[in-house]
Amino acid sequence: MTANSLRVLNPQSAWAAEDSAAPGAEKKKTKLVPVVRTSYLPERDADKTPILECIDLGISFGGLKAVDNFNLALGRTEIAGLIGPNGAGKTTIFNLLTKVYQPTHGTILLDGKDIAYSSTEQVNRAGIARTFQNIRLFHNQSVLDNVLIGLHNEMHYTMAEAVLRMPRYWKAEKVARERAMEYLSLFHLEEHADEPAGSLPYGAQRRLEIARALATNPSLLLLDEPAAGMNPSETAELMENIVRIRDTFQIAILLIEHDMNLVMNICEGIAVLNFGRIIAKGTPDDIRANPAVIEAYLGRKGAQKL
Amino acid sequence: MKKLSISKGTRSDLLTCAGVILAFVVVSALKANGGLNRSQAGMLVPVCCYIVMAVSLNLTVGILGDLSLGHAGFMSVGAFTGIITAMSLAEKIPSAPLRLALAMVVGAVFAAVIGFLIGIPVLRLSGDYLAIVTLAFGEIIKELITCLLVGVDERGLHVIFNFNGSRNANDLNLGAAGRVIVKGAQGATGTQTIATFTAGFILIMITLVVVQNLIRSRQGRAIMAVRDNRIAAEAVGISVTRYKMMAFVTSAALAGAAGALFGLNYSNLAATKFDFNTSILVLVFVVLGGLGNIRGSIIATVVLYILPEALRGFANYRMLIYAVVLIVVMLTTNNPVIKSYRDQWQQKLRREKGREANAA
Ligand SMILES: Nc1ncnc2c1ncn2[C@@H]1O[C@H](COP(=O)(O)OP(=O)(O)OP(=O)(O)O)[C@@H](O)[C@H]1O
Ligand SMILES: [Mg+2]
Numbered sequence: 001m002t003a004n005s006l007r008v009l010n011p012q013s014a015w016a017a018e019d020s021a022a023p024g025a026e027k028k029k030t031k032l033v034p035v036v037r038t039s040y041l042p043e044r045d046a047d048k049t050p051i052l053e054c055i056d057l058g059i060s061f062g063g064l065k066a067v068d069n070f071n072l073a074l075g076r077t078e079i080a081g082l083i084g085p086n087g088a089g090k091t092t093i094f095n096l097l098t099k100v101y102q103p104t105h106g107t108i109l110l111d112g113k114d115i116a117y118s119s120t121e122q123v124n125r126a127g128i129a130r131t132f133q134n135i136r137l138f139h140n141q142s143v144l145d146n147v148l149i150g151l152h153n154e155m156h157y158t159m160a161e162a163v164l165r166m167p168r169y170w171k172a173e174k175v176a177r178e179r180a181m182e183y184l185s186l187f188h189l190e191e192h193a194d195e196p197a198g199s200l201p202y203g204a205q206r207r208l209e210i211a212r213a214l215a216t217n218p219s220l221l222l223l224d225e226p227a228a229g230m231n232p233s234e235t236a237e238l239m240e241n242i243v244r245i246r247d248t249f250q251i252a253i254l255l256i257e258h259d260m261n262l263v264m265n266i267c268e269g270i271a272v273l274n275f276g277r278i279i280a281k282g283t284p285d286d287i288r289a290n291p292a293v294i295e296a297y298l299g300r301k302g303a304q305k306l
Numbered sequence: 307m308k309k310l311s312i313s314k315g316t317r318s319d320l321l322t323c324a325g326v327i328l329a330f331v332v333v334s335a336l337k338a339n340g341g342l343n344r345s346q347a348g349m350l351v352p353v354c355c356y357i358v359m360a361v362s363l364n365l366t367v368g369i370l371g372d373l374s375l376g377h378a379g380f381m382s383v384g385a386f387t388g389i390i391t392a393m394s395l396a397e398k399i400p401s402a403p404l405r406l407a408l409a410m411v412v413g414a415v416f417a418a419v420i421g422f423l424i425g426i427p428v429l430r431l432s433g434d435y436l437a438i439v440t441l442a443f444g445e446i447i448k449e450l451i452t453c454l455l456v457g458v459d460e461r462g463l464h465v466i467f468n469f470n471g472s473r474n475a476n477d478l479n480l481g482a483a484g485r486v487i488v489k490g491a492q493g494a495t496g497t498q499t500i501a502t503f504t505a506g507f508i509l510i511m512i513t514l515v516v517v518q519n520l521i522r523s524r525q526g527r528a529i530m531a532v533r534d535n536r537i538a539a540e541a542v543g544i545s546v547t548r549y550k551m552m553a554f555v556t557s558a559a560l561a562g563a564a565g566a567l568f569g570l571n572y573s574n575l576a577a578t579k580f581d582f583n584t585s586i587l588v589l590v591f592v593v594l595g596g597l598g599n600i601r602g603s604i605i606a607t608v609v610l611y612i613l614p615e616a617l618r619g620f621a622n623y624r625m626l627i628y629a630v631v632l633i634v635v636m637l638t639t640n641n642p643v644i645k646s647y648r649d650q651w652q653q654k655l656r657r658e659k660g661r662e663a664n665a666a
Pocket of ligand 2: 090091092133
């Protein structure tokens with residue numbers, strides 16, 4: 001890969017120079033960063049800009065380096081997995097990507113643009129949607145309303161038009177409702193449209209969260225343990241759904257999952273995290289064979305026994 | 307796919323409006339036929355004002371989910387700017403209803419501007435801190451209006467801020483035909499009482515249209531999303547500050563209009579009328595009617611405003627009964643045991659309905 005030739009650049013010193021040079025407003029411009037690509041993109045995406053690039057991303061909580069030196073590139077239609085033992089820092093990475101946390105160092109490029117100065121809400125509008133490990137639905141609102149809230153930025157009428165019930169309001173609401181029902185039917189939730197989201201069974205809540213995230217029309221979808229709490233048949237359906245979403249919407253999907261069957265089956269690239277650092281990166285076959293991964297999951301002694 | 311008929315929510319909104327219209331017709335007929343005594347007739351305009359106050363506060367407390375203890379502050383901004391508008395235009399606009407409408411618009415605009423300015427620092431906070439700061443702002447507004455001296459003459463409006471208490475109405479230097487509108491701590495004196503029950507009814511209807519239509523729009527859904535789960539709302543691209551501000555300012559504007567109507571219902575009105583107690587009174591209406599429940603706010607306001615008057619015969623026990631009713635209603639509507647029992651019952655009903663639908 002040509003990108004490897006860029007590795008000679010030391011990323012750390014490049015940041016230092018940039019930080020001291022550009023004060024205030026200048027910084028808001030997209031940075032021209034030397035990209036250190038150590039990830040391999042799927043062949044079909046290789047000649048396009050990656051949808052997401054993380055360069056030396058890191059965050060510390062007090063003394064704890066929850067994520068450190070995280071590098072990743074994601075193809076535009078890639079399904080990638082992020083795995084690792086509990087507390088490895090996977091969710092923290094999602095929180096960094098969506099700006100729930102501000103990185104202590106490093107760069108995130110979304111479609112080639114730096115999102116250092118974007119808020120969570122702006123990041124979503126720029127194209128990242130996510131689900132949460134501990135489901136965060138609008139519990140008291142109906143299933144349909146949850147997806148309609150996801151469609152918020154896809155509707156364009158003003159408050160005055162809403163209060164006066166102008167034609168634009170009716171039209172936008174009608175279109176949005178139809179679209180919302182389509183998203184719901186992708187996940188077999190259309191019968192539950194009028195029920196409060198909180199009354200759905202656990203698996204259905206997870207699917208609703210994905211529907212709501214998709215409704216924001218993202219180019220990158222982050223799924224935090226989408227199969228948690230699902231039974232094997234639900235998980236099998238979810239796997240099909242994830243692939244189908246990628247095929248229909250032509251978006252990239254990055255998922256965190258403990259279900260190895262799911263990860264190994266649908267992910268094209270996998271990054272393994274332990275203690276906040278990437279310990280292995282590659283295709284499912286690479287990962288399966290990697291001794292460092294086996295050690296991280298089973299411990300040194302367990303790995304030796306194998 | 308399901309047909310897009312009138313949704314359940316919209317039907318409920320229309321029912322609320324129909325109820326208000328019906329009540330207006332009945333009360334108007336009673337009034338015209340002498341069915342109301344003087345004190346009862348005198349309560350009509352204030353009841354309308356408090357209904358608008360309660361519904362608008364419900365937008366902040368119930369729909370946005372931020373506890374505000376300074377709602378009376380916006381009412382007083384509306385009241386005094388409304389009075390000044392109506393009084394200073396007495397000669398230029400002879401039509402009283404037109405002047406009243408203009409006063410309410412001016413009251414709403416000023417209250418909205420103040421709401422926006424207060425919202426900038428306040429909406430960064432949440433929970434108890436937000437409540438305490440809104441309380442403080444409500445008191446600040448009251449104190450500032452207490453310092454206000456306003457008069458009008460042929461040269462126009464004269465305004466003095468009497469901060470150290472050393473000045474009085476004479477310092478306004480009014481011309482021969484001038485008159486004082488607001489006299490510091492005494493408040494507005496000699497106001498022409500042009501407020502009418504019909505205006506109150508129209509204001510309630512406008513409030514209902516604004517608040518209910520807002521709730522059932524993308525903006526309203528965004529406001530409720532921020533209330534229910536701020537992080538999830540941000541994650542789906544909703545600007546928290548923007549929608550918090552939208553709800554807060556709308557709420558303030560409606561309170562301002564209510565204040566203008568209220569102010570023009572009394573010939574004498576001091577700023578101390580809009581103190582902490584008034585804010586709490588309106589909050590009680592909202593909480594008792596149910597957070598986020600617009601119809602509940604209206605019913606609670608009417609019942610709780612009229613109850614003390616109806617209990618006049620009991621004189622000494624009046625406030626005691628009032629307090630006991632408050633506690634009982636609070637316990638029965640907010641008791642977790644009763645609530646969970648009610649939810650179970652509702653779910654059962656829904657399931658049975660579903661079964662019937664499947665069988666059919
Ligand atoms: N806001 C925070 N403040 C302090 N420490 C935090 C914070 N968020 C995460 N951490 C710490 O960062 C580490 C990584 O947590 P994270 O939630 O990312 O793990 P994870 O890989 O998602 O684990 P799991 O598989 O259990 O979900 C943990 O040690 C956690 O305690
Ligand atoms: Mg996690």
